[in-house]
Amino acid sequence: MSFLFQERFLRILFIISIILMxxxxxxxxxxxxxxxxxxxxxxxxxxxxxxxxxxxLSYFIVMVAGIMFFIKKDSYWDRVGxxxxxxxxxxxxxxxxxxxxxxxxxxxxPWIWEPRLTTxxxxxxxxxxYFMLRKFGGHPERVARYAAVLGILAFLDVxxxxxxxxxxxxQFQLHPQSEMGQQPDGxxxxxxxxxxxxxILYILMLRFRVKILNFHYKLKTNNV
Amino acid sequence: xxxxxxxxxxxxxxxFISLIAWFIHQFNIEKKLNNISKIKx
Numbered sequence: 001m002s003f004l005f006q007e008r009f010l011r012i013l014f015i016i017s018i019i020l021m022x023x024x025x026x027x028x029x030x031x032x033x034x035x036x037x038x039x040x041x042x043x044x045x046x047x048x049x050x051x052x053x054x055x056x057l058s059y060f061i062v063m064v065a066g067i068m069f070f071i072k073k074d075s076y077w078d079r080v081g082x083x084x085x086x087x088x089x090x091x092x093x094x095x096x097x098x099x100x101x102x103x104x105x106x107x108x109x110p111w112i113w114e115p116r117l118t119t120x121x122x123x124x125x126x127x128x129x130y131f132m133l134r135k136f137g138g139h140p141e142r143v144a145r146y147a148a149v150l151g152i153l154a155f156l157d158v159x160x161x162x163x164x165x166x167x168x169x170x171q172f173q174l175h176p177q178s179e180m181g182q183q184p185d186g187x188x189x190x191x192x193x194x195x196x197x198x199x200i201l202y203i204l205m206l207r208f209r210v211k212i213l214n215f216h217y218k219l220k221t222n223n224v
Numbered sequence: 225x226x227x228x229x230x231x232x233x234x235x236x237x238x239x240f241i242s243l244i245a246w247f248i249h250q251f252n253i254e255k256k257l258n259n260i261s262k263i264k265x
Binding site: 002003004038039040041043044047048051090094097098101102104105201205208209212215216219222 | 228229231232234235236238239242243246247250251253254257260261264
């Protein structure tokens, strides 16, 4: 039986995630009001932003795991960092795919070199480097140290992405600059529910992946 | 004229297929590791 169903916490989280996701999809398509200018394309926003949030949260965990690795000198934190980096990169890749899908009908072209898009792409490329370091870095202990440093430094790009709509002049921006609080109630409630749903899903994925990496580590060190 | 619905469906399909594929991939890794563990025992 999989770890997903063996551990009580994971099992409960898995069931909750499925229920939340079904309710979330129902709310997005049947409860949230339609925005006339964007029609169905606006529905992409309800998954695009929560996925971006979960991706950035994941990179925050990579940074925390990197710091903990240096403090505790325990390889467990290296595995947490690796798991979070993998899931974060999957989420950021989905952000970079769903963004252009939304932009094509709204902006008329899939990609524009504007600050938030460019800084998100840079973050994704930094993590491509991170995985190359993991794969080709040489001795595992040295790789763990370098990966921890890179994970800490890479997170510096996240506030830059978040504040890029403020740092650069409005004429360079295409991303919506209005605050979420200014959205109508119907949209805001569904949006926040979607954020919560993807956060729960992220916690489930991280915990599950860390369990598998721990098992792999135990096998490698012959503790099984 | 863009078909907004088809862009929406494309985005949702890509996201959910990727997430399901991720879980299936993890189950496969776990299965392989379990087999290795059984051989070692």
